[in-house]
Amino acid sequence: MSLACSSLAAAIGRQIRLRREQRGMSAAELSRRAGLAKATLSGLESGRSNPTIDTLEAVAVALAVPLTDLLVQRDQGAVQVVRATDGDESGPHRELLRRVSGGHQVEIWRLRLPAHSGFDGVPHAPGTLEQLMVAAGRLSAGPSGEQVELGAGDLLAFAGDVAHSYRTTSEAADVTVVLASPLIG
Amino acid sequence: MSLACSSLAAAIGRQIRLRREQRGMSAAELSRRAGLAKATLSGLESGRSNPTIDTLEAVAVALAVPLTDLLVQRDQGAVQVVRATDGDESGPHRELLRRVSGGHQVEIWRLRLPAHSGFDGVPHAPGTLEQLMVAAGRLSAGPSGEQVELGAGDLLAFAGDVAHSYRTTSEAADVTVVLASPLIG
DNA sequence: GACATACGTTCATTTTACCGAACAAATCGA
DNA sequence: TCGATTTGTTCGGTAAAATGAACGTATGTC
Numbered sequence: 001m002s003l004a005c006s007s008l009a010a011a012i013g014r015q016i017r018l019r020r021e022q023r024g025m026s027a028a029e030l031s032r033r034a035g036l037a038k039a040t041l042s043g044l045e046s047g048r049s050n051p052t053i054d055t056l057e058a059v060a061v062a063l064a065v066p067l068t069d070l071l072v073q074r075d076q077g078a079v080q081v082v083r084a085t086d087g088d089e090s091g092p093h094r095e096l097l098r099r100v101s102g103g104h105q106v107e108i109w110r111l112r113l114p115a116h117s118g119f120d121g122v123p124h125a126p127g128t129l130e131q132l133m134v135a136a137g138r139l140s141a142g143p144s145g146e147q148v149e150l151g152a153g154d155l156l157a158f159a160g161d162v163a164h165s166y167r168t169t170s171e172a173a174d175v176t177v178v179l180a181s182p183l184i185g
Numbered sequence: 186m187s188l189a190c191s192s193l194a195a196a197i198g199r200q201i202r203l204r205r206e207q208r209g210m211s212a213a214e215l216s217r218r219a220g221l222a223k224a225t226l227s228g229l230e231s232g233r234s235n236p237t238i239d240t241l242e243a244v245a246v247a248l249a250v251p252l253t254d255l256l257v258q259r260d261q262g263a264v265q266v267v268r269a270t271d272g273d274e275s276g277p278h279r280e281l282l283r284r285v286s287g288g289h290q291v292e293i294w295r296l297r298l299p300a301h302s303g304f305d306g307v308p309h310a311p312g313t314l315e316q317l318m319v320a321a322g323r324l325s326a327g328p329s330g331e332q333v334e335l336g337a338g339d340l341l342a343f344a345g346d347v348a349h350s351y352r353t354t355s356e357a358a359d360v361t362v363v364l365a366s367p368l369i370g
Numbered sequence: 371g372a373c374a375t376a377c378g379t380t381c382a383t384t385t386t387a388c389c390g391a392a393c394a395a396a397t398c399g400a
Numbered sequence: 401t402c403g404a405t406t407t408g409t410t411c412g413g414t415a416a417a418a419t420g421a422a423c424g425t426a427t428g429t430c
Contacts, residue, residue: 008239028378039379039420040419046379051417052418053236056238106363155293211406211408212407223389223407224388224411371430372430374427376426376427379423382421385417386418390414392410392411394409395409398403
């Protein structure tokens with residue numbers, strides 16, 4: 001067991017402990033289900049060791065999560081806006097707006113709102129992430145009470161499991177919606 | 186070095202070798218960049234060992250790939266186009282364009298191409314599905330040899346693990362790209 | 371209270387992943 | 401043609417990951 005705890009191993013350890021406690025599972029029980037020694041899991045969760053992928057996979061299977069979910073900190077459903085970048089039209093431009101890790105079903109919707117219209121979104125399954133890309137126009141969108149003004153090219157991401165709505169004023173809007181819903185085992 | 190090569194380790198090994206060869210990098214060079222012994226990489230690519238996350242991370246960094254990209258597996262998808270619906274502007278309009286089931290990691294990119302420009306997309310991890318939503322303009326996109334003409338509001342979906350490209354002619358284009366990568370686990 | 375069980379951690383021991391060196395084969399340049 | 405370099409693999413040694421047992425602690429039962 002090394003003492004040079006890599007930050008990655010520590011993050012993974014926190015992740016595992018978090019998931020385990022979310023399920024109300026004891027460390028002993030998880031180690032039993034994963035076919036690992038209690039000591040292994042202990043050192044793993046405390047970030048004191050540098051686990052093998054086989055070990056990680058066993059834990060992932062026992063926790064019923066995709067392996068990659070253990071490798072990144074869980075994306076919290078905070079509201080986040082990525083503003084359209086200025087039109088630097090000198091050449092092709094590519095930009096990563098957002099990354100959602102593992103274990104999701106993906107739905108892509110097209111949303112078209114005439115001027116002075118809108119509707120309330122149905123709250124989706126718990127854990128669902130909703131991301132809006134504004135193709136054209138202007139609208140105000142987001143969870144009730146946290147509405148954000150958006151223009152063409154903007155991206156808005158928020159937890160889709162609460163009440164939310166979309167509303168246009170003087171201008172129509174054309175929006176692409178990507179829903180990422182966690183899979184229920 | 187164990188002989189009980191786990192299928193996961195073997196898959197990861199294939200993945201690493203694939204990425205390395207795509208970059209025209211020798212195993213010796215990759216091991217140097219990753220700060221690993223040649224022997225380590227050799228056993229890793231051949232699926233004969235059970236790598237540590239630290240080792241995998243070093244390889245991922247040296248290959249300039251997210252760590253999770255080394256954990257994906259192959260799954261083909263066909264090229265599919267959903268044309269923009271006619272602008273029936275009588276009221277708010279919502280339309281499901283596409284659903285991708287299963288555990289996926291999602292990336293959302295913004296792509297901006299001036300007129301008469303274009304570039305080749307790097308082949309993504311095997312099994313990756315790429316879907317393009319055209320926010321504005323016109324472009325020709327898709328796998329090499331299966332290029333499709335797209336206009337504003339169109340959606341194109343295809344397997345992103347092959348060579349593909351995007352190209353505009355007289356008109357600029359603004360595109361949202363959603364990448365869905367399947368996961369092992 | 372006394373006992374039993376389950377929890378999470380720490381301790382030797384075994385297993386093995388990583389390393390460095392040596393190796394044959396292939397490639398390159400003079 | 402020859403030497404020099406680079407390639408990918410195989411071989412002991414070492415550090416450390418995983419193991420199983422034992423530990424102190426907490427919780428529950430009679």
